[in-house]
Amino acid sequence: MSSKIKIAISGAYGKMGKSIINTIYKIKNVKLTALLINKNKIIPNNIDKKKIKNVKISNNFNDIYNIFDILIDFTCPKSTIEYLYLCHKYNKKIIIGTTGFNNSEKEKIKKFSNKIAILLSSNFSIGINLILNILEKITKSIGNDNDIEIIEYHHRNKKDAPSGTALTIGKTIAKSMKLKLNECAIYDKNINRNKIKNSIGFSVIRAGDIIGDHTIIFANKGERIEITHKASNRITFAKGAIKASIWLYKKKRGLFSMKDVLKFKN
Numbered sequence: 207m208s209s210k211i212k213i214a215i216s217g218a219y220g221k222m223g224k225s226i227i228n229t230i231y232k233i234k235n236v237k238l239t240a241l242l243i244n245k246n247k248i249i250p251n252n253i254d255k256k257k258i259k260n261v262k263i264s265n266n267f268n269d270i271y272n273i274f275d276i277l278i279d280f281t282c283p284k285s286t287i288e289y290l291y292l293c294h295k296y297n298k299k300i301i302i303g304t305t306g307f308n309n310s311e312k313e314k315i316k317k318f319s320n321k322i323a324i325l326l327s328s329n330f331s332i333g334i335n336l337i338l339n340i341l342e343k344i345t346k347s348i349g350n351d352n353d354i355e356i357i358e359y360h361h362r363n364k365k366d367a368p369s370g371t372a373l374t375i376g377k378t379i380a381k382s383m384k385l386k387l388n389e390c391a392i393y394d395k396n397i398n399r400n401k402i403k404n405s406i407g408f409s410v411i412r413a414g415d416i417i418g419d420h421t422i423i424f425a426n427k428g429e430r431i432e433i434t435h436k437a438s439n440r441i442t443f444a445k446g447a448i449k450a451s452i453w454l455y456k457k458k459r460g461l462f463s464m465k466d467v468l469k470f471k472n
């Protein structure tokens with residue numbers, strides 16, 4: 207590729223935004239050209255000013271639409287949808303890392319993907335996507351005979367629950383049992399499991415500065431299988447999102463996921 211892919215980040219001063227700023231300069235095919243922040247905020251002290259020397263910083267998409275190719279968004283559902291409209295207006299591609307969308311917002315994302323290229327992932331780590339890949343096989347083998355639980359652990363500031371990753375894991379398991387998640391998910395532990403076949407229980411822990419851990423339990427009489435992923439640094443998500451943006455650059459339109467990017471061999 208002759209010229210580098212130009213990247214803008216929305217949510218740039220957030221935990222994920224800062225992680226991407228500190229990672230992107232190490233990756234040769236891409237160049238950070240713009241930061242979209244919420245209000246006119248001072249640059250956080252844990253952002254190295256050298257890394258954003260020639261980068262435009264604005265709280266207005268219209269200031270930067272002509273200096274980037276792909277927007278990497280880690281903000282909140284309301285802001286993501288606002289940026290989706292603007293990416294459609296200016297025909298820009300978008301990597302969506304934000305989680306916590308309601309059904310109407312998910313419909314909007316799907317609708318816009320008819321016009322622009324969108325890659326949506328609740329978790330950009332290689333590890334979680336590898337687990338999603340093998341979960342189908344495990345569930346098809348033992349899902350019907352086991353109690354299934356998903357436990358997620360995040361930092362005390364996380365706004366949505368269960369996590370987007372936990373919901374994606376639940377959806378993958380449900381689909382492997384030929385069910386929709388809303389037909390088998392149990393969020394309320396007072397429900398007697400004996401009454402529900404093929405249920406998937408969710409548990410949520412919010413504490414300290416936990417980056418993002420997920421455990422899936424398949425429990426039967428006499429044994430249980432526990433599959434756990436622990437993110438120890440947000441760099442794992444940042445690298446995945448940047449890798450996804452390089453992949454998405456070639457696409458004109460459509461809704462994609464990390465499954466399309468990683469193409470694990472079965």
Ligand SMILES: NC(=O)C1=CN([C@@H]2O[C@H](COP(=O)(O)OP(=O)(O)OC[C@H]3O[C@@H](n4cnc5c(N)ncnc54)[C@H](OP(=O)(O)O)[C@@H]3O)[C@@H](O)[C@H]2O)C=CC1
Nearest residue numbers: 217219220221222243244281285303304305328329330443
């Ligand atoms: N897919 C994945 O792999 C991962 C997804 N996530 C998800 O990403 C999202 C963000 O997580 P995290 O970075 O920890 O959250 P933070 O709250 O640390 O960061 C979000 C940032 O977005 C800013 N923001 C909100 N609205 C706008 C806007 N319209 N324009 C520009 N900036 C805006 C916020 O500003 P202000 O504080 O002023 O509101 C804040 O700085 C969450 O939904 C989380 O679940 C997180 C990690 C990995």
Ligand SMILES: O=C(O)C1=N[C@H](C(=O)O)C[C@H](O)C1
Nearest residue numbers: 305328329364369370371418
């Ligand atoms: O809010 C976070 O931090 C994270 N959110 C994502 C989710 O909701 O699954 C991904 C990761 O677990 C970190």
